[in-house]
Amino acid sequence: MKSYLSAGSFLLTGILVTLLLFSPATSHQFPDFTELVEKVEPSVVNISTFKETSSAQRAMPFPEEFFHFFGEDFRRFFGETPRNNRPDQQRRHSTSLGSGFIVSDDGYIVTNHHVIKEADEILVTLSDEREYKAEVIGGDSAYDLALLKINARGLPALPLGNSDDIRVGQWVFAVGNPFGLSGTVTAGVISARDRQIGQSVFDSFLQTDASINPGNSGGPLLNLSGEVIGINTAIVSSGQGLGFAIPINTLKASYEQLREEGRVSRGWLGVSLQRLTPELAQSLGAGQDTTGALVVSVGEGQPGDKAGLEEGDIIVSFDGQQVERYQDIFRFVARGVPGVQVPMEVLRDGRKHTLRVTLGERPDDLSADAGPSAQPPSAAATWEFQGVTFAMENQRVVVKTVDRDSHAYEAGVRQGMVVLRANGVAATDLSTLERAIESRSRNNYVNLLVSHQGSNRFIPFQIQP
Incomplete structure (x- = not known):
């Protein structure tokens, strides 16, 4: 009797597994793209x-x-x-x-x-x-x-969706002409949002594992409603299933300008910025969890200068939008309208200030501002601090030597750098530098603003006991 029961239980279990595998609920886990493709392909x-x-x-x-x-x-x-x-x-x-x-x-x-x-x-x-x-x-x-x-009418236009509503894991499909193979359809999911892949400071791509290849560039990435949510643009050739698309809301924000004026005008602050690290935040008197973008230099007469921005300011919000990451500020400013005044919150010496900036227009062809070039240090009077020897050269404070075992070297201080500021104080000579470092260091950090290889940046390093 027990053997019959065992056999019956085994048979019943097999039937249940089969029903689950081929039930409508399971079969509908994967979308059917056929009707969508027929509608979209033209x-x-x-x-x-x-x-x-x-x-x-x-x-x-x-x-x-x-x-x-x-x-x-x-x-x-x-x-x-x-x-x-x-x-x-x-x-x-x-x-x-x-x-x-x-x-x-x-x-x-x-x-x-x-x-x-x-x-x-x-x-x-x-x-x-x-x-x-x-x-x-x-x-x-x-x-x-x-x-x-093109000179044609009565063409089937694709509806544009809302890329801000996209969720990771959502089904999408791409249509294009990879390798010249017209009408190729591939499907996948959204793997990530807001990806930076090093193409520009404006990077904010949708990542998908839908197959994208050379020739797909410019084609649509669509949702299951047949709406365009991205424009396929790039892949990582060294990997598989790593495709990237421009969010369609980027196009929607600039479409009318492209159509009416042939170009897109964007906001402009006229400042140089640096990524804010916990060490930099602490050295500037802010909490290590502070987010924002650090102002390295302010162009004279530029919109940021007129608004009162200063070197060492941390921009924490722009036009009501929190600057959570370094890239955010570039996108926020670029979306601004030239000539329009917007509020901007900054942290200065640990205290919050609200500035109002009237945006300029971003130049079409940007060239890097050439900062002062570092000169080889001379055998002038020197001052040593925490493994770094400073000297005067051509009326500027320069780094003469750096101990490789020092915190300063580990943080990035190198021989030949020109020191512009120390803890927010202009480094006009060695005595000023010494006073600024010994009396104004915050949270046990020294914060140097240096010029090196044509650009400025802040370097914080921890004071060794």
Whole structure:
């Protein structure tokens, strides 16, 4: 009797497992994209660009898009011909492939700026294989966006979603033309939000494991409602399942300017900033958990200068938005409207101040402000503190030597650096430097503002007992 019961229990368990595996609840865990793809695909376009080049560089065996994805080492390996082997100069045409999507029925198309950059001719191919020459209406290299126009009407435009509502783990799918294979669909999930991958200070990408390859650039990343929530733009070539997309709200914020003016004007403070570390915060009299961006230098006559910003200020909020991370301030200021006055909260000497700044317009072509170059120290009078020997050179305080076992060396103090300030006091000479360090150090930290290799930065180091 027991054997029959055991056999019956085993059979019943098997039936239950089978029902669970093939139940509707389980089968619906994975979305069916077929109807969505049929609806979306006609709105995704293939973009081919053509550029006349000289044979001083041999014809590339791969489209330009490959080099954007895989980097300059790939270009050097495949792209350059040694000078002594180059043939006579002649004109050639190079091509590049990318994707885009229709955003209005009268022919406006969005893609990446790098897809169409410096192109002599742009050809758009629709899903029904109709071809049109495209005109560049506007470009935004800072955010890698471009708006094109073709002479067509009655086109199927894609709806734009809200990328602020995206959640990690949410299903998404990408449509594009990787390697020229038009209409390719891949699916995955949102792996992370607000990713910084080193393309610019404005980085705030959506990360997805939906397969993205060269040629997908400029194509849409969509949610299960068929709305565009991102613009595919980059991959990490050394890994798998690491694709990145520009949040669609970035486009929505600048679309009208691109369409009407051909460019995007952004706010500008005219200051140099540095990432705030717990050590820096403590050395400036703030708590080690303080978040914000540290002001390293303020351009004379710039909006920040007119508002009263000073070196050593910690910007903790801008226009009512908390600066939780270093990158936040760049995005907040860039979203601002030139000429508009906004509030900005800073910490100065541990106390909070509210400033009002009238934003300028960010220059299109930014060049780094050249700070004073460090000069080799001379054998002038010196002062030693905590393993660092300071000296005067050309009426400036410079670092003459640094003990490699010191906290200062560990923090980044190096020979040849010019000391501009110590604990907020201008380092005009060695005696001033000594007084500032010995009387104004906070939380057992010395905070130096130094100039090195053309740029300024703060370096805090802990005082050894």
